[in-house]
Amino acid sequence: MRYKVAPPPRSLVFLERARGAIPLVPGDEADCCRAIQQETDVGDRETAQAYLVFLRALGLVAESDRGYYRTKRDFEPEQAAEAFRRSVFGVDALVDAFADGSLDPDDAFDALREDIPRWERERHADWEVVWRERTENLLEWAVEFGLAEKTAGEYVARRE
Structure with missing residues (x-):
């Protein structure tokens, strides 16, 4: 699956912080977007949603029928770069x-x-x-x- 999302570029530290805002227990999209906004300087829900989908494309967040959740694997920039190339x-x-x-x-x-x-x-x-x-x-x-x-x-x- 290829994702067409390309939110405004930020640092890898930002991605790690945004990912850390997502719970390990699945939560609905609105809650996850709000968490990204609270943990980072993202000001609007639409942009937070773009980062949420981008995190999913990178394999740092997953989605189930109960909502989005943070994957348990560590944030590895090399793996995220490979997922970026493969999935976006x-x-x-x-x-x-x-x-x-x-x-x-x-x-x-x-x-x-x-x-x-x-x-x-x-x-x-x-x-x-x-x-x-x-x-x-x-x-x-x-x-x-x-x-x-x-x-x-x-x-x-x-x-x-």
Whole structure:
């Protein structure tokens, strides 16, 4: 399953704090969003919900029929980075595009453009604005997860 969520980029410390706010015992979405807001500086429920889904995509939070809950495994940045690449829509295409050289945000959007599903294009009045923002967020998350480096407004594959 690929998640299309790409909340505003934050630090790995932020993700760990947001994850820590989620209970081990399943809770409903509203309670989990409120917990994220109380534990972090996220001000609105919509953004908290985006981080909740993002945490799920990273395997740091799971969902059952009773609600969301924190997984018992430790927060490992390398595992989160691999889940980011595997589970978040568009990341693999961006990482593959880095292999061809550096990308600016416009190049990155062009690399994703054809893969964006038609229904996603039709559900937003100006889908390009929405997806350009998501693409920039994905690029910044790729930097945070160590998959890319940013230099002079362009992104390149991280050098080992």
